[in-house]
Every structure is written in C-alpha cells, then in structure tokens.
Amino acid sequence: TQLLEQSPQFLSIQEGENLTVYCNSSSVFSSLQWYRQEPGEGPVLLVTVVTGGEVKKLKRLTFQFGDARKDSSLHITAAQPGDTGLYLCAGARGNTDKLIFGTGTRLQVFP
Amino acid sequence: DAGVIQSPRHEVTEMGQEVTLRCKPISGHDYLFWYRQTMMRGLELLIYFNNNVPIDDSGMPEDRFSAKMPNASFSTLKIQPSEPRDSAVYFCASGRGYEQYFGPGTRLTVT
Numbered sequence: 658t659q660l661l662e663q664s665p666q667f668l669s670i671q672e673g674e675n676l677t678v679y680c681n682s683s684s685v686f687s688s689l690q691w692y693r694q695e696p697g698e699g700p701v702l703l704v705t706v707v708t709g710g711e712v713k714k715l716k717r718l719t720f721q722f723g724d725a726r727k728d729s730s731l732h733i734t735a736a737q738p739g740d741t742g743l744y745l746c747a748g749a750r751g752n753t754d755k756l757i758f759g760t761g762t763r764l765q766v767f768p
Numbered sequence: 769d770a771g772v773i774q775s776p777r778h779e780v781t782e783m784g785q786e787v788t789l790r791c792k793p794i795s796g797h798d799y800l801f802w803y804r805q806t807m808m809r810g811l812e813l814l815i816y817f818n819n820n821v822p823i824d825d826s827g828m829p830e831d832r833f834s835a836k837m838p839n840a841s842f843s844t845l846k847i848q849p850s851e852p853r854d855s856a857v858y859f860c861a862s863g864r865g866y867e868q869y870f871g872p873g874t875r876l877t878v879t
Contacts, residue, residue, distance in 0.1 A: 688866055699772075699859050699870030700811070745811065749866045754799060755824060756868065758811040 660684055661748055661759035669765045673735050678762045680729045680746035687749050689722055689729045690756065694743040736766045770794070772871035774860050780877045786848040789874045792841055793862030801868060802835055802845050803859040811859075817843065850878045 664679045680689070688707040692700035704713050706722035706729065713720045717740075719732040729746055743763050747756040773792040781787055793800050801816040815825040820837045828835070832851070837843040847854055855878050861868040 690867070692870075697872070699861070699873050702867055702869065705867060754818065754866060755801070755813055755816055756866065758813075760810055 660757050661746055663744075663746060663759040663762045665762060666760065667763050667765075669767065670736055672737055672766055672768050674766075676733050676736055676764070678731045678733075678744055678764070680731075680759050682727050682748065684748075684750065685726050687726070687751060689726070689749075690747045691720055691729070691731055692745045692747060694745060695741075700743075700745055736764075738766045738768050740764060741766050772860055772862050772869055774858075774871035774874050776874060777872065778875045778877075780879065781850055782879055783851055784849045785878075786846065787850045787854075787876060787878075789845040789858050789860075789876070791843045791845070791860030791871060793843070793860070794869055795841070797862035797864050797869070798840075799863045799865075799868070800837060800843050801861040801863075802843070803861065803870075804856045805859060805873070806856045814845070847876075850876075852878045854878050 661680055661682050670676055690705045691703045693703055694700040704720045709724045709726045711722045717734045721730050733740055743761050745761050746759040749756055772794055775790045798819050802814040803811050804814055805811045814827045815835045816823055817837045833847055835845045857873045857875050859870050859873045861870040
C-alpha cells in the first residue's frame with residue numbers, strides 16, 4: 658500500500674509555463690519534505706514543512722502543507738529546463754525517524 | 769564538507785555472487801538509512817541506524833540482505849547470494865532528525 662500518492666506521474670511542459678504537483682495521503686504526517694532527483698544522482702532535499710497550512714517559498718518554488726497535514730503541493734512558476742527531474746514528497750509519521758516516500762512526479766521542461 | 773560517499777558507483781555481478789555496498793555518512797550525522805530505488809517500486813527504505821544501532825529493518829526484503837554499521841563513519845549493505853531481481857539503485861542517506869542527505873547511489877546489475 659502506497660501511503661503517499663503523487664500526481665501527475667509525468668509532466669512535460671514548455672519553458673515559462675507554471676505547474677503544480679500534488680502529494681496526497683489518507684494519513685496524517687508530522688512533517689513533510691520535498692526532494693528533487695536528477696538522473697544518476699541521489700534525491701536532494703528542497704524543503705521541510707511541519708505546520709498545517711504552512712507555505713514556504715524557495716525562489717520560483719512554492720510549497721504548501723495541507724491544513725490537516727495529509728497533503729502537500731509544489732507549485733513552480735515560470736519553469737526552466739533546469740527544473741527538470743524527479744520530484745519526490747516524503748512524510749514522517751509520529752515519533753518515527755523514517756520517511757515514507759511518494760510515488761514521484763517526473764518533470765521535463767523543454768526550452 | 770564532503771557529502772555522503774558511496775562505493776562502488778556501479779556493480780555488475782552474476783547471480784549467486786556476494787555483493788557488498790559501502791557508505792560513509794556525513795560527519796556528525798547520527799542517522800544512517802539504506803534505500804533501494806526501482807522504476808516499479810520507487811524509493812523503498814530497507815533499514816536505518818541511529819548511533820550505529822539498527823532501529824528498523826522491516827524493509828529488508830529477505831535474509832539474503834544484511835547491513836552493518838561498525839562505527840559512526842562506515843556502513844555496509846551485503847547481499848548474499850544475489851539474484852537478478854535485486855538489480856536496482858541502492859542509496860545511502862545520513863541525517864540529524866528528519867532531514868536526510870543522500871549519496872549518489874550504487875547501480876547494481878545482477879545478471
């Protein structure tokens with residue numbers, strides 16, 4: 658059973674377009690993270706959100722944690738080819754130290 | 769400061785052979801995680817350590833897999849005997865608290 662479902666699974670867009678990636682669950686998470694992974698490399702942490710309703714901005718990326726802490730979204734404004742990669746959400750539950758990773762969204766931005 | 773170091777980066781072996789993957793975590797991090805990534809199953813947690821002690825190995829597929837952390841600066845993941853279905857990219861990650869930093873991974877191919 659996959660606890661964290663991401664949508665869409667694949668996304669191909671032109672440079673300059675906006676996009677939103679969703680991360681949904683029926684479970685509550687104490688914190689949620691977003692990672693980006695490029696081919697041949699490990700995932701790189703982008704952001705951590707811990708409070709329901711929290712919004713964090715990282716340049717052109719906006720991350721939101723749902724009020725009930727069951728879902729999250731990542732919005733990219735004016736996408737660039739450098740944004741290409743696999744985006745993974747990951748949630749921590751309760752007092753456990755381990756993360757549950759989402760199914761992933763593979764983004765391709767064409768120049 | 770160097771990131772997480774993994775070796776080898778690529779490993780090709782024949783079915784039935786023993787495979788040992790190595791990881792050097794970031795200095796000062798007290799958590800170490802081993803993951804496996806495949807297209808079909810995504811990123812799966814195999815085992816994690818806290819202060820060199822295994823905390824949760826529920827993700828280890830079967831007895832053919834074993835992991836050790838003899839000291840704070842080194843960990844191994846061993847597969848004996850290896851099978852073609854073990855082919856995947858294996859990541860080591862280290863961290864403090866819930867933020868994790870991944871190594872570049874070891875791509876394992878078992879023929």
